[in-house]
Amino acid sequence: MQSVIRRPRHIRPAAPYTRRDPAPSRLQYRWQRLWLTPFWRFAIRVLLPFALLAGIAALVWSDPLRAGAIKAHVSAMQEAVQNRQEFLTTTLSIEGASPDLADAVRKKLNVTLPMSSFDLDLAALRTAAQSLPAVAEAQVQIRSGGVLRVQITERIPVLVWRKGEHLILVDSEGHPVAGLHARSDRADLPLIAGQGANEAAGEALDILATAGPIAGRIQGLVRMGQRRWDIVLDYGQRLMLPAENPIAALDRALALDQAERLFDRDILAIDLRYGPRPVLRLAPYALTKRQESLGLIKPVESSL
Amino acid sequence: MSDLYHSQRAMRDMRKAALQRGVIAILDIGSSKIACLFLKFDESARARGIDGVGPMAGQSNFKVIGAATTRSRGVRFGEISMMTETERAIRTAVQAAQKMANVRVDHAIVTFSGGEPRSYGLAGQIDMQGGEVSEQDVARVLAACDVPPLGDGREVLHAQPVNFALDHRSGLADPRGQAGGTLACDMHLLSIDADVVRNVLYCVGRCDLEVAGIASSAYVSGVASLVEDEQELGAACIDMGGGSTSVSIFMKKHMIFADSVRMGGDHVTRDISKGLSVPMAVAERMKTKHGGVVATSMDDREMIDMGGDSGDYEHDMRQVSRTELIGIMRPRVEEILEETRACLDAAGFDSLPSRQIVLTGGSSQIPGLDDLAARILGQRVRMGRPLRVQGLPQAATGPAFSSAVGLCLFAANPQDEWWDFEALHSPYPARSLRRAVRWLRDNW
Structure with a gap:
């Protein structure tokens, strides 16, 4: 009701303040309590949207025609991204290899460039590069600017291994590096022979290094019975080294040679296999001469 | 009485379930306001295995996480007079507290002041036949108390053992494990109008809450506003509410008398x-x-x-x-205080060693009331405010909330009641079996 007379403000009593205090309806109350139930909240806020999305996805996927279209679209998009200029590999650079080996590696890798870097199987390329005998280790990486870089560590041949009819170049660890047409092609490398000779290449190199004083006379090393070495000198002389500790035995033989000029004598073989007692095998004529000089046999006059 | 025994036991189990869940609602249904507090119990305190009450009078293991009050509707003299209105008021309070706590609560402990509480002091005695007092014996001695006729339509609200005596030794708080010949107990029983309780239970049930306990507001406001030595030495708590004024007398940490004046x-x-x-x-x-x-x-x-x-x-x-x-x-x-005085006189308050009187409740905030009360009730009057409880909003720390806060303490460490002990097994079958065995042994 509006008062007829407008009261002066200062004597106007403040309207009794009663707080608005509405009660929630039963439904509202229950709804709030339902919302405060953890499982219900989880179901509505997580399970329901998830189930809805899953349902829609399943519905769309159930039609094979539509599923195929989606798959095609996805693969086309993937293709488009992979074939972008930024991902294209255009050049193959092989480093650390001699020109011949580089050609061999290039042929072995057999990549047709330009190619998307997504399509390059670097692990397979590396395996292929390492399958070449002359390659010790290969590192394959794609560098910026579309470069496929293959870093090769080459095997260096240090020995020639005669295996049956063939000549094979062998590195210091005994790995075969390449074939050889003629011995004269690499006359600078020492020769080894015999079955399993390449497996003891390291030992052979040690022996050759020790046998420096007679290096000019050495024809080659022969692996005997896959366990010990024979040094073949010119004129068919042989130095039979023991399986155990051949370097020491060789040292002793060299000392003998220095003192007694052993290798210049008419000896077929020097057997060092039994350490305490080297055995000399004389040539047949030299043996007869020796026996005659000792008076063991009479000299036979030739009837000729 | 057996009926009520079972319903109280059911409430106790409900309270245990609520404590297991960790949250419980406190509902103070008053004539002028309805207060609702949500308590969150700290599992770590229970896991730490604190014996007994624990630090800070047991308040350290719970926290108030939601509090709301609303104008009370349909409550007169602390009793429900309009069910739907009261239900709406409870709903308002519970919803607001729920919104604050952001937790759903299914169990509520309720207090109200109406229903004309009446106090009875009971005494019981049994022969122990030598041996130690077991829990079974405590149950037996509690069951041995003679219950006076409570009157039509009245129920037991509280039945608390106040004192145990073993032979000539009285004042035992916990006689279990002690040896003696005769076990006697004093029990304080508070009866209340059954229909009032039923209305309250119905109203709370309509709000989808399970009642995990009921307590008289006289008792709980005494728990909240009397300090420890007052409870020990004897003091009266006068909770001046909106529609009724509750009186409770505490002695040796137990309530020994409660009454209410239907004025506020x-x-x-x-x-x-x-x-x-x-x-x-x-x-x-x-x-x-x-x-x-x-x-x-x-x-x-x-x-x-x-x-x-x-x-x-x-x-x-x-x-x-x-x-x-x-x-x-x-x-x-003055009239209210005179009536209160009459209640105290009827209870024999003058014979207590310490006649401390604590005034609390919303109406105790009238300026000058302490002077007037000192003139009518006795010299030792002080204004009481409830204990500080962790998490309680500043607005709910006044004397008007002493019964709500007391109910929090009650929920945290409830007093042992008669129904907390196992129901007494009828001794007859065991005895007859024993007699049969003895007969067989004697004759064969």
Whole structure:
């Protein structure tokens, strides 16, 4: 009701303040309590949207025609991204290899460039590069600017291994590096022979290094019975080294040679296999001469 | 009584379930306001295995996470007079507290002041036949108490063992494990109108809450506002609420008497409303803002606008001096205190060693009440505020919330009641079996 007379403000009593205090309806109350139930909240806020999305996805996927279209679209998009200029590999650079080996590696890798870097199987390329005998280790990486870089560590041949009819170049660890047409092609490398000779290449190199004083006379090393070495000198002389500790035995033989000029004598073989007692095998004529000089046999006059 | 025993046991189990879940609602259904607090119990405190009550009088293991009060509707003298209105008020309070706590609560502990509580002191005694007191013996001695006729339609609200005596040794708090010949116990029993309880249970049930316990507001406000030595030495707590004033007497940490006077602050408001012919809301505002019980000469000059919306200038511009207001309020407050005094006299409060009186409740905030109360009730009167509870909003720390806070403490460490002990097995079959065995042994 509006008062007829407008009261002066200062004597106007403040309207009794009663707080608005509405009660929630039963439904509202229950709804709030339902919302405060953890499982219900989880179901509505997580399970329901998830189930809805899953349902829609399943519905769309159930039609094979539509599923195929989606798959095609996805693969086309993937293709488009992979074939972008930024991902294209255009050049193959092989480093650390001699020109011949580089050609061999290039042929072995057999990549047709330009190619998307997504399509390059670097692990397979590396395996292929390492399958070449002359390659010790290969590192394959794609560098910026579309470069496929293959870093090769080459095997260096240090020995020639005669295996049956063939000549094979062998590195210091005994790995075969390449074939050889003629011995004269690499006359600078020492020769080894015999079955399993390449497996003891390291030992052979040690022996050759020790046998420096007679290096000019050495024809080659022969692996005997896959366990010990024979040094073949010119004129068919042989130095039979023991399986155990051949370097020491060789040292002793060299000392003998220095003192007694052993290798210049008419000896077929020097057997060092039994350490305490080297055995000399004389040539047949030299043996007869020796026996005659000792008076063991009479000299036979030739009837000729 | 067996019926109630079972329903109380069911409530106790519900309370255990609520504590397991960690949250429980406290519902104080008063005549002027309904307060709802949500308690969150700290599992770590329980896991730490604190024996007994624990630190800080057991308050350290719970925390108030939600609090709401609302104007009470449909409650008179602490009893429900309009079910739907009260239900709506409870719903409002619970919803607001839920919103604050962001937790759903399914169990509520309820307190109210109505239902004409009556106190009885019971005594029981059994022969122990030598041996140690077991839990079974405690149950037996509690069951041996003679229950006086409670009257039609009355139920037991509290039945708390107050004292145990073993032979000539009295004052035992916990006799279990002690040896003796005769076990006696004193029990304090509080009966209440059954229909009032039923209405409360129905109302709370309509709000989808399970009742995990009920307590008399006289008891819980005493728990909250009496300090420890007062509870030990004997003190009375007078909770002056809106519709009724509850009286409880504590001795040796147990309530030994409770009563209520069916008059409270609402009656003062109604007197003002009638005397000055103003609406109840205005009368309430005048009472809380300008009210008092001791007039001084200054109060003659303090004029209070009464206001009005009738349109009649003379009527709307009325003013009343504070002295007049005090003149209306004082006789009613005096009457309430006189009635309280009568209750205390009936209980024999004068014979207690310490006659401390603590005034609490919303109506105890009338200025000058302590002087008046000291003149009527006795010299040792103080104003009581409830204990500080962790997490309780500042707005809910006043004396009007002492019963709500007391209920929190009650929920955290409830007093052992009669129904907390196992139901007594009927001894007959065991004895007859033993007799049969003895007969066989004797004769074969």
